[in-house]
Structures are given as structure tokens and as C-alpha cells.
Amino acid sequence: MSPVKSKIPKGDRPFLDRLLDEVRYRLTTVEEIDIAGKSIPRYVGEFWTSQQRQALSLHEISYRACFKPQLPRFFIEHLSNEGDTVYDPFSGRGTTALEAGLLNRNIIANDANPLSTPLCKPRFFPPVLADLMERLDQIPIRENAEADIDLSMVYHPRTESEIVSLKEYFDERRGRSEEDHLDRWIQMVATNRLAGHSKGFFSFSPLPPHQAVSAASQRKITLKAQQEPEHRDTRVIIFKKSKTLLSGVSPVDRQNLQQTGTQARFLTCDARETKAISSGTVQLTVTSPPFLDAVDYVEENWLRCWFNNLDPAEAAKAIPISRSLDEWSAVMFGVFRELYRVTKPRGFVAFEVGEARNKEIKLDEHVVPLGVKAGFSCVAIIKNQNFSNFTATKQKHEDSGFTQDVIVIFRK
Ligand SMILES: C[S@@+](CC[C@H](N)C(=O)[O-])C[C@H]1O[C@@H](n2cnc3c(N)ncnc32)[C@H](O)[C@@H]1O
Structure with missing residues (x-):
């Protein structure tokens, strides 16, 4: 019973x-x-299940290893009240931050990857479609504009010209401090559309949508696919994707997001050292750390970084790649020590770990002693199984060892 x-x-x-x-x-x-x-x-x-409460379409900005919005929502609803501070030290595309904003919490979002803020912050200020269309029409498009790096394996020359024109426009607006929410929204959607498998993306050649592969690998993929370059209308694509992102955003959502987004803090620190966060101020952290599978941010983010004028080498410096469980545990202990400092007395940390590489490594069992050594009590481990969403894809995930969300709950 x-x-x-x-x-x-x-x-x-x-x-x-x-x-x-x-x-x-x-x-x-x-x-x-x-x-x-x-x-x-x-x-x-x-x-929680993906059907339980349909997540807002506004989340649909692809990002490597992002979690489903239902996960942070579950913990934000149960372990914090309106006005409390909710933090994510590994914010990625900002799934926790956005859910916290929708639920009227104060937000701190941190990620060493400098792409994280431009992918998250604009969604706190969703535009009206008519304004978006007007702005898109105003952006000057130069003919035959060429990028300062080789993009011939990714874009048709006309598409490249449009992308370069967009980039020049953003750089100019930023240079004159004239950049506004609408510009940042367009830049975010364009970044999201730079690479992907379908006609909804700017690239004619198949590229993983959440993360561009290295330039060298891309050349090989393009050669192998023997695809003819095809023009993609960037303005139409940006408008269509914006329409999808904005569908389902209610006036109350807009109000909550704008209010919380204005106060929200977006940091680009190593999660082990976040001096900008005052001690004892965070009620709840909901996060999912980088796993053991090493991601090379210099190689993989070259296209997105180029478009956003960011130096991928800087991102790589800030993101230690842990190749062994010992290295990973040492980094995570540093993170827990910092989380203990910023957490309010009796505040919580919900730390999502999953099952890494294979089922033999149970990261939850490795994470508990790290949090406890930093000063927290471990109060529970929660494994969420999504039966109603059990599909062939899930089965495939099961075979590869990623079947369910595993979250370790700590209290200060
Ligand atoms: C699993 S992803 C988090 C995804 C996020 N939950 C979402 O829904 O988008 C892990 C993130 O940790 C970031 N990261 C890795 N090492 C870091 C460090 N030492 N400090 C801060 N961020 C780091 C990576 O850039 C990546 O965005």
C-alpha cells in the first residue's frame, strides 16, 4: 500500500x-x-516523467549532456520556496536556471564554458515575433562576404555570406554598446542553428546539432557524404526556430522570466572557485557535473566560439578533463567544498550523477563520501525511472549504460 x-x-x-x-x-x-x-x-x-508536465519549448536549445527540465523542477519545487536562491555550478544551456526563473526563484548560473551564458540568458527575455521579424529585416546582409576561417565544408557561399553579415552586425552592435535583448536572442538562435542534420540548420553537411565536431573531422564527413552545397536562408531558419521556442510561453512565464532574469547572475568560473557568490546564500543547488567521458572543448566548439567571438582555448583552460575516476573525484571534492561554503545552513544540493561508462562505476557511491568529507550530510539517493517513456531509444540507452537519472541529495 x-x-x-x-x-x-x-x-x-x-x-x-x-x-x-x-x-x-x-x-x-x-x-x-x-x-x-x-x-x-x-x-x-x-x-517525474517527461509526460507529467510538458516541459516548456523554450528549453529546446541543444547542449551536450543536458538534463530534462522535469528533473530540476522536481527538486526546486520540493526543496526551495519562491524568492530563495537556486544555483547550478555546471549550468550548460541553463536548464536549472530557466526552471528556477519560471518558478520565481533567484538564480545563479555558472559554467566555465563561455558559451553557456549567451545560450541561456537571452531566454529570460523572450521577444515578440513581430519585433523579431522587423529586426531580422533590418540586419544588413553583405554579398559575397567571406569568413576569416575556412567554412567551405559546412556552408554554401551564400549562407556563409549571411552568417558573416550576422556576425559583423553583432560585433558592431556590441562594440558600440548598442546590443539589446533582441540582438542577443537572434545570436543565440543563430548559434543553435549553425550546425545540424536537417534543413532547419544552416549547414548543408550533416553535423551533430548539439556540438560541432572538429574542423578536420568535418572536412572528412563532408567529403564522405559527397553532398552538394545547398543555400539555407538564415533569416527564415532563425524565425522558424524562434517560433518553436516561443510556443507555449505564457504571459505569466514571460513576466516571471523577465523579473528573475533581470536579477539573475551568470558566472563563467571554475566551479571550485566562485568568489562572486557570498557564503551561506544558496538554498538549493541542482546540477549535473561533467562525467568521465572527456570532452575537448577547443576542438569541438570551434564553430560556435568563432561565431560568438569567444576564445575556445580559454574555455578549455578552465575545464579540467578528468580521465580517471581519481582525477574526477579530486575535482568534484573541490566543487563540494565550494558548494558547502555557498550553501545556507540546512540548504540542499541535488547532484545528478547517472551511471558512467558502464554500470560497474556507480558514481553515486563515489560522490557520497566526497560531499560528506566537505561537511554535508547525505540524506538520500533518488533513482528516477521513466517507464512511460520506455522506447527503443531508451532500450538503446539501457544497453549503453544510461538508463535513469540518479541524484544524490545532500543537506548542510
Ligand atoms: C553535464 S554538463 C551540464 C549540462 C546542464 N545540466 C544542462 O542541462 O545544460 C556539464 C557542464 O559542466 C561544465 N564544466 C566542466 N568543468 C567545469 C568546471 N570545473 N567548472 C565549471 N563548469 C565546468 C561544462 O562546460 C558543461 O557545460
Whole structure:
């Protein structure tokens, strides 16, 4: 028999009761696991699903290893109140930040990758489509404009000319400090459309949508695909993608996002050293760290960085690549120490770890001692299984070892 849910209104109960009430109500199994001499409950069940609450289309900016919006929402709703500060030290495309904004929390988003802010911040200021169309029409497009790097393996010359014109326009606006929310929105959508598999992207050649591969690999892919360059109308593509992103954004969402976005703080620090965040100020951190699979940010982000005038080498310097579990644990311990400093007394950290590489490495069991050594208590491990979304793709994920979300919950 399922436990009965408490009748006390959610906002009046202690945070941990709110969370565990919900978890126990929905759980399939619970096991006590022993980690470093401590017994910790590991709850397994379907606590949130992708169908449960349709996530807002505004999230649909692809980013490597991003999580589903339902995950941060679940923890933000149960472990924080309106006005509390919610933080993500590995913010990526900003899934936690956006959900926190929609739920009226204060936001701090940090990521060592300098692309993170330009991909996240503009979505706090969603434009009106008519204004967007007008601005797109105003951006001057030069004929035969050529990029200062070789893009012939990615774009038709006319598309390249349009992209270069867009880039020049953004650089000029920024140089004259005239850049506004509309410019930043267009730049974000264009960055998202630079590379992809379909006609909805600027590239004629197939490129992974979430992350460009290295220039050298791209040359090989293009040669192999033997594809004829094809012009893509960048303005039409930007407008169409904007329409999709904005569908479902209600007037209340706009109001909440604008309000929280104006106060939100976007940082580009190493998560181990975030001096800009005052001690004891964060109620809740919801995050998913880089995993053991090394990502070479210099090689992979060349196209997005070029378009945004960012130096990928700077990003690479700030992002240590951990090739072994020991290296990874050392970096994460540094992160936990910093999280302990910034977290409010009795505040929480929800740390998503998944199952890395193969099922033999259970990162949750490695993460618990790191958080505890930094000063936190580990209160639970939550494994979310999404049965209603069980598809062939899920099966494939199961085979490759990424079946479910595993989140370790710490309290200060
Ligand atoms: C798994 S992704 C997070 C994705 C995010 N949850 C989302 O939904 O978009 C991990 C992120 O950690 C960032 N990162 C890696 N090492 C870092 C460090 N030492 N400090 C700050 N950010 C780092 C990477 O740039 C990457 O964006």
C-alpha cells in the first residue's frame, strides 16, 4: 500500500519532508545502502516523467549532456520556496536556471564554458515575433562576404555570406554598446542553428546539432557524404526556430522570466572557485557535473566560439578533463567544498550523477563520501525511472549504460 500524502500544505512543511513524502508516495523500491559506514536510503521509482508536465519549448536549445527540465523542477519545487536562491555550478544551456526563473526563484548560473551564458540568458527575455521579424529585416546582409576561417565544408557561399553579415552586425552592435535583448536572442538562435542534420540548420553537411565536431573531422564527413552545397536562408531558419521556442510561453512565464532574469547572475568560473557568490546564500543547488567521458572543448566548439567571438582555448583552460575516476573525484571534492561554503545552513544540493561508462562505476557511491568529507550530510539517493517513456531509444540507452537519472541529495 502506498503511504498517504501529508495533508499539511506543501509550503508549510520542512523541505526534506516535502521531498520524501512525494518520493515515498511514488516509489517502487527502497534499499538501504552502506557507504563509508553510513546507511543511506536509495529510492527507486518514477518520480517525474517527461509526460507529467510538458516541459516548456523554450528549453529546446541543444547542449551536450543536458538534463530534462522535469528533473530540476522536481527538486526546486520540493526543496526551495519562491524568492530563495537556486544555483547550478555546471549550468550548460541553463536548464536549472530557466526552471528556477519560471518558478520565481533567484538564480545563479555558472559554467566555465563561455558559451553557456549567451545560450541561456537571452531566454529570460523572450521577444515578440513581430519585433523579431522587423529586426531580422533590418540586419544588413553583405554579398559575397567571406569568413576569416575556412567554412567551405559546412556552408554554401551564400549562407556563409549571411552568417558573416550576422556576425559583423553583432560585433558592431556590441562594440558600440548598442546590443539589446533582441540582438542577443537572434545570436543565440543563430548559434543553435549553425550546425545540424536537417534543413532547419544552416549547414548543408550533416553535423551533430548539439556540438560541432572538429574542423578536420568535418572536412572528412563532408567529403564522405559527397553532398552538394545547398543555400539555407538564415533569416527564415532563425524565425522558424524562434517560433518553436516561443510556443507555449505564457504571459505569466514571460513576466516571471523577465523579473528573475533581470536579477539573475551568470558566472563563467571554475566551479571550485566562485568568489562572486557570498557564503551561506544558496538554498538549493541542482546540477549535473561533467562525467568521465572527456570532452575537448577547443576542438569541438570551434564553430560556435568563432561565431560568438569567444576564445575556445580559454574555455578549455578552465575545464579540467578528468580521465580517471581519481582525477574526477579530486575535482568534484573541490566543487563540494565550494558548494558547502555557498550553501545556507540546512540548504540542499541535488547532484545528478547517472551511471558512467558502464554500470560497474556507480558514481553515486563515489560522490557520497566526497560531499560528506566537505561537511554535508547525505540524506538520500533518488533513482528516477521513466517507464512511460520506455522506447527503443531508451532500450538503446539501457544497453549503453544510461538508463535513469540518479541524484544524490545532500543537506548542510
Ligand atoms: C553535464 S554538463 C551540464 C549540462 C546542464 N545540466 C544542462 O542541462 O545544460 C556539464 C557542464 O559542466 C561544465 N564544466 C566542466 N568543468 C567545469 C568546471 N570545473 N567548472 C565549471 N563548469 C565546468 C561544462 O562546460 C558543461 O557545460
